[in-house]
Amino acid sequence: MPGESLRAFIHALPKAELHVHLVGSAGVDTVLALARRHPEAGVPADRAELEQFFEFRDFDHFLKVYWAVQSMLKDRRDIRALVIGLAAELARQNVRYAEVTVTPYNHLLDGMPGDELLTGLVEGRAVARAEHNVELAWCFDIPGEKGVRAGRETAVFALRERPDGLVGFGLGGPEIGVGRAQFEPFFTAAREAGLHSVPHAGETSGPATIWSAVHDLGAERIGHGTSCTADPALLAWLAEHRIPVEVCPTSNVRTRQVPSIAAHPVRRMLDHGLVVTLNTDDPPMFGATLEGEYLAVATSLGLRAAEVARLAKNAVAASFLEDAAKAAMAAEIDQVVASGTGAEA
Ligand code: HPA
Ligand code: ZN
Numbered sequence: 001m002p003g004e005s006l007r008a009f010i011h012a013l014p015k016a017e018l019h020v021h022l023v024g025s026a027g028v029d030t031v032l033a034l035a036r037r038h039p040e041a042g043v044p045a046d047r048a049e050l051e052q053f054f055e056f057r058d059f060d061h062f063l064k065v066y067w068a069v070q071s072m073l074k075d076r077r078d079i080r081a082l083v084i085g086l087a088a089e090l091a092r093q094n095v096r097y098a099e100v101t102v103t104p105y106n107h108l109l110d111g112m113p114g115d116e117l118l119t120g121l122v123e124g125r126a127v128a129r130a131e132h133n134v135e136l137a138w139c140f141d142i143p144g145e146k147g148v149r150a151g152r153e154t155a156v157f158a159l160r161e162r163p164d165g166l167v168g169f170g171l172g173g174p175e176i177g178v179g180r181a182q183f184e185p186f187f188t189a190a191r192e193a194g195l196h197s198v199p200h201a202g203e204t205s206g207p208a209t210i211w212s213a214v215h216d217l218g219a220e221r222i223g224h225g226t227s228c229t230a231d232p233a234l235l236a237w238l239a240e241h242r243i244p245v246e247v248c249p250t251s252n253v254r255t256r257q258v259p260s261i262a263a264h265p266v267r268r269m270l271d272h273g274l275v276v277t278l279n280t281d282d283p284p285m286f287g288a289t290l291e292g293e294y295l296a297v298a299t300s301l302g303l304r305a306a307e308v309a310r311l312a313k314n315a316v317a318a319s320f321l322e323d324a325a326k327a328a329m330a331a332e333i334d335q336v337v338a339s340g341t342g343a344e345a
Helices: 003-012 028-037 047-053 059-070 076-092 104-109 114-132 144-161 181-192 207-217 226-230 232-240 249-254 266-271 290-301 305-318 323-339
Strands: 015-021 095-102 135-143 166-172 222-224 245-247 276-278
Touching (some): 003 290, 015 290, 028 047, 059 104, 076 114, 076 135, 095 166, 095 323, 104 114, 104 135, 104 144, 114 135, 114 144, 144 166, 144 181, 166 181, 181 207, 207 226, 226 232, 226 266, 249 290, 266 276, 276 290, 290 305, 305 323
Parallel strands (some): 015 095, 095 135, 222 245
16 A cells, blocks of 8 residues: 555544553643743753653663653643643544543652542543544553552542543553562452453563463453563463453554564564554654554555554454444444545555
8 A cells, every 4th residue: 555545544544542641642842841840850841852851771761751751740730731632632643532541649649639630631531522522531550660559549549539431440560570460459349340451461571471461450451462472372362362452563662672663573463363453652752643553563564454444443342432432433444444545555
């Protein structure tokens, strides 16, 4: 498919984003404005310097930068601005629905009252819907490096506050030295309350972490899952049980987990019949967009239009949208395919 028609086709597809962190979605201009107000955070207020600041040596370095940006968020206005900025960007790319990961425990530790966080989310979500026609849902996740205390507090906060649109319960941060199983009681409580289990696993550690996520945490989707291709039994299991993987190719390149998009295991995941979804993780920090992820994977793997549309449909099917909304989006994807946008493919 020639570049321009592939781009037009990808744009025309109504898309769902299932793995994006709220803090990591802060646009460059937003981060620059925050950095001017909060010099103590050590985040550059100059555009060129910020670009350099967003060059990551490895995953741990990325997390330190992420936490520095997070520390500048102080109140409902900051959260609301992030949510609305994310929605505007999603609308620009014809992304209609996103499940956005929020880490309440970290915001509370940074001194933001829980009410401020929740009000910012609620107000931002309403504006996203009214002004950008983007539907947002939330996943509250545990910052794993902060241990069981963070697990307990995150579950208590999620189940007590239960804001509209809260659909998922997750686990992020480093994986090495942060076993998934210790968080089992909190995932059990969240699942019993009707939240979906969506932990990160296999992003920065091996397949054992993914096995633990499914067995100990009841994972319904896997955040990243990059290392699953190292274990043929796991690949077969994920395919058989149709557990979707939230693949974030550019993120994995930028945190140096994989050398390039071409070398990304997404090809093997598709070859083994996994339900692959494409996502951005922390888009401005990685210089990523959802359209760009589709374009990069389609180009690198030489996908045909129908295969690209399949990726968009996978995201809809793997989402926690209501069935009617899923059916409407899937039908619209079929229409885009049938209308022949990018028909040269
Ligand atoms: N993995 C773990 N923790 C994170 C990530 C990620 O990709 N992004 C922000 N926090
Ligand atoms: Zn993530």
